[in-house]
Amino acid sequence: MILLDGKKTSEAIQSEIAAEVAQIKAEGGKAPHLAAILVGNDGGSMTYVNNKVLACERVGFESTLIHYDTEVTEEELLAKIKEINQDDTVDGLIVQLPLPKHINANRVLEVMDYKKDVDGFHPVNVGHMVVGLPSYLPATPYGIMELLDRYKIETKGKHCVVVGRSNIVGLPVSILMSKCTFPGDATVTICHRHTVDLASHTRQADILIVAVGQPLMIKADMVKEGAVVIDVGTTRVPDATRERGWRLRGDVDFDNVASKCSYITPVPGGVGPLTISMLLKNTLRAAKKEVHA
Ligand SMILES: Nc1nc2c(c(=O)[nH]1)N[C@@H](CN(C=O)c1ccc(C(=O)N[C@@H](CCC(=O)O)C(=O)O)cc1)CN2
Numbered sequence: 001m002i003l004l005d006g007k008k009t010s011e012a013i014q015s016e017i018a019a020e021v022a023q024i025k026a027e028g029g030k031a032p033h034l035a036a037i038l039v040g041n042d043g044g045s046m047t048y049v050n051n052k053v054l055a056c057e058r059v060g061f062e063s064t065l066i067h068y069d070t071e072v073t074e075e076e077l078l079a080k081i082k083e084i085n086q087d088d089t090v091d092g093l094i095v096q097l098p099l100p101k102h103i104n105a106n107r108v109l110e111v112m113d114y115k116k117d118v119d120g121f122h123p124v125n126v127g128h129m130v131v132g133l134p135s136y137l138p139a140t141p142y143g144i145m146e147l148l149d150r151y152k153i154e155t156k157g158k159h160c161v162v163v164g165r166s167n168i169v170g171l172p173v174s175i176l177m178s179k180c181t182f183p184g185d186a187t188v189t190i191c192h193r194h195t196v197d198l199a200s201h202t203r204q205a206d207i208l209i210v211a212v213g214q215p216l217m218i219k220a221d222m223v224k225e226g227a228v229v230i231d232v233g234t235t236r237v238p239d240a241t242r243e244r245g246w247r248l249r250g251d252v253d254f255d256n257v258a259s260k261c262s263y264i265t266p267v268p269g270g271v272g273p274l275t276i277s278m279l280l281k282n283t284l285r286a287a288k289k290e291v292h293a
Contacts, residue, residue, distance in 0.1 A: 001258055004147050004230070004265045010273035013146070014059050017280050021060040024287075032287035033062040034118065034279075035084050037095045039077070039103065040070035044236060045096050048276075052094075055276050061283060064090070074103045078111050085113040092118035092283035097168065115292040118282035121167065130175055134291045136282045141173035143274025144209065144230055148183040153207075153228055153263060160186040161205035163198070163218070163251070169211035169232050177207070198222070215249035220256040229257060229264040232271050 021031060034056055038049045049065065056063035066080060077095075084093050093116045099105045109117070114124035120136035128135030137145070148155060160177045164170035170190065178188040191201050199222040202208055210218050211232035223229060233251030250267030258264050265271055285291050 001261050002151070002263045004151060004263050004270060006143070006147065006265060006270040006273045009147060009150055010143075010277040012150075013274070013277040014055065014280065017277070017284055018059040020284065025060065030287075031060055031062045032091050032283050033064070033089055034092045034094070034283045035064045035066065035087075035090045037066045037068070037077070037080065037093070039068045039072055039096070039099055042098075044234075045098075049096050052276055052279060055280055056283075059280055061280065070100050072103075074107065077103060077108060081108065081111050085111075085116065090116065091287040092116055092279075094119045094279065116286060118279060118286050120172075120282065126167075126172070129172065132179065136285070136291055137176070137278070138168060138172045139275045139278040139282065140169045140211075140232060140271060141176055142278040142281070143271055144173055144232075145176055145183050146278065147230070147265070147271070147274060148207075148228075151263065153183065155183040155207060156185040158186045158206035159189070159204055160207040160209065161189045161191060161201055162209045162211070163191045163202065164211035164213075164232075165190055165192045166211060170209075173209055173211070177209075210251040212251050214251055216251070216253040218252040218257065220253065220260060223257050223260050225260050226262045227260065229261045230271060231265050231267050234267055234272050 025031060036049050036052055038045060053063045053065050084090050093112055095108055109121045112122055114122040117125055118136050120138040125135040129137060162170050162174040174188045174190045177184055177186045189201055191198055202222040203224055205224060205227055207228045208223060209230040213233055213235055215235045215237055229252055231250035231252040235249050236246040237249045239247040248268050
């Protein structure tokens with residue numbers, strides 16, 4: 001079994017980005033600039049956004065964090081997004097998800113300038129991704145593709161089973177895996193909450209990607225011998241033995257599944273860190289006007 005080391009891969013990607021940014025600056029160019037909007041005080045969301053800001057500093061980007069109380073109105077949020085759309089000093093904009101229930105996330109994503117949508121969630125970028133036009137790929141699926149690529153894992157003709165159909169991970173990764181690219185060219189099955197006999201599907205997977213947020217849902221008897229297993233889950237579960245009172249759990253029962261796999265991602269240290277590096281990569285591409293002129 002080979003561990004897919006997301007932390008090490010993420011560090012390598014960030015070093016590559018930092019070198020490119022240093023070069024841009026040395027040639028008199030400006031640093032890429034990411035603006036991040038956070039609403040509310042959810043512990044996980046605050047950690048992720050703070051880590052994004054720290055990662056920006058590490059690679060030499062500029063960043064702006066805009067933090068609203070949970071009570072912010074949708075109108076206020078939309079007005080801020082429109083203001084940033086017009087701000088030529090900002091290359092990339094993200095709104096951390098999930099948003100509070102009183103805010104319509106689709107309206108928020110649609111009002112964003114798709115040229116600055118470095119999360120790749122705007123319908124224009126989603127559509128471009130589907131038909132193979134230049135687009136920002138959503139960071140987590142992009143990270144999964146990067147991991148498969150860097151570890152040279154064969155995907156062509158393989159059966160890839162994706163568990164979960166979210167717009168952030170499950171749906172886009174299933175599209176990317178089915179496309180005629182490397183990694184890709186896989187035969188893809190998407191499973192979700194209404195799938196009957198989930199195990200009968202997951203057991204057929206050469207590549208199993210799980211993104212449901214249900215700790216330890218995938219047990220050893222649900223995985224084929226020699227499968228590649230990508231665990232996207234990062235749920236905080238109470239744990240009194242830890243100083244912070246919780247620990248992170250993936251969707252896969254790693255301790256019992258790992259020995260059956262050819263490759264597997266750990267949690268933490270698997271797909272999560274790549275999400276941040278691929279966001280940086282998209283922001284760099286935005287600054288270079290590489291995706292949309
Ligand atoms: N606007 C967005 N919102 C959300 C996205 C996204 O891509 N854009 N994805 C997730 C959360 N997410 C990034 O925002 C994210 C999740 C996990 C990690 C990560 O590094 N996880 C570490 C553990 C970190 C910890 O201690 O909690 C790991 O798995 O090793 C980074 C980013 C939903 N919202």
